[in-house]
Amino acid sequence: MSRPLLAVCGLTKRYRRGGKTIAAVDDVSFDIEPGETLALAGPSGSGKSTIARLLLRLIESDAGRIEFEGGDFLSLSGAALRARRARLQMVFQDPLAAFNPRATVARVLDDPLRIHGIATRSE
Ligand SMILES: Nc1ncnc2c1ncn2[C@@H]1O[C@H](COP(=O)(O)OP(=O)(O)O)[C@@H](O)[C@H]1O
Ligand SMILES: [Mg+2]
Incomplete structure (x- = not known):
């Protein structure tokens, strides 16, 4: 089972x-x-x-x-919580409220990749 x-x-x-x-x-x-x-x-x-x-x-x-x-x-x-939480994903109902309006699209994509060690800044 x-x-x-x-x-x-x-x-x-x-x-x-x-x-x-x-x-x-x-x-x-x-x-x-x-x-x-x-x-x-x-x-x-x-x-x-x-x-x-x-x-x-x-x-x-x-x-x-x-x-x-x-x-x-x-x-x-x-760190253990951050690593495990990266395996869960929420798709928020309201995208306009879910994203930081001051952040560029590049930063929105870049932050999680770097924070979770998936890619370096240059990658
Ligand atoms: N941050 C909060 N503070 C106080 N009450 C809240 C908060 N978030 C949700 N609630 C209340 O908790 C209940 C459940 O809300 P919610 O989880 O948003 O329901 P649903 O997503 O099913 O519409 C509702 O009565 C809502 O008013
Ligand atoms: Mg709801």
Whole structure:
């Protein structure tokens, strides 16, 4: 039996806003096998984008486990987190908000290649 590529268990995220707590993601679990595609469908505000952000650790969860490629993704930090995170990719809904409007196209392409050691500046 193959091991899931991504195993999510009990993922929970609450936002606190103006004294109120919003349970954006409440005890969500799923596995994705290698080569499998998973679609999350739901109405606006049901927590889809929050799950995606949690999976990349753009935001931190309040509870739950994320295993990616067989390792505990939530315990990683620093260089180990950067290396593992380079294996995940988010395609943001709004490209105009996702890109830095002050950055040139060249820099947008160049930064990740250099930061992740995929190519040197001259390459
Ligand atoms: N940064 C935030 N601060 C406070 N509440 C948020 C934040 N981001 C999302 N929410 C709330 O969390 C819930 C889930 O939002 P979201 O993950 O964007 O849902 P979806 O992508 O399914 O539309 C909504 O009630 C939303 O208003
Ligand atoms: Mg969304």
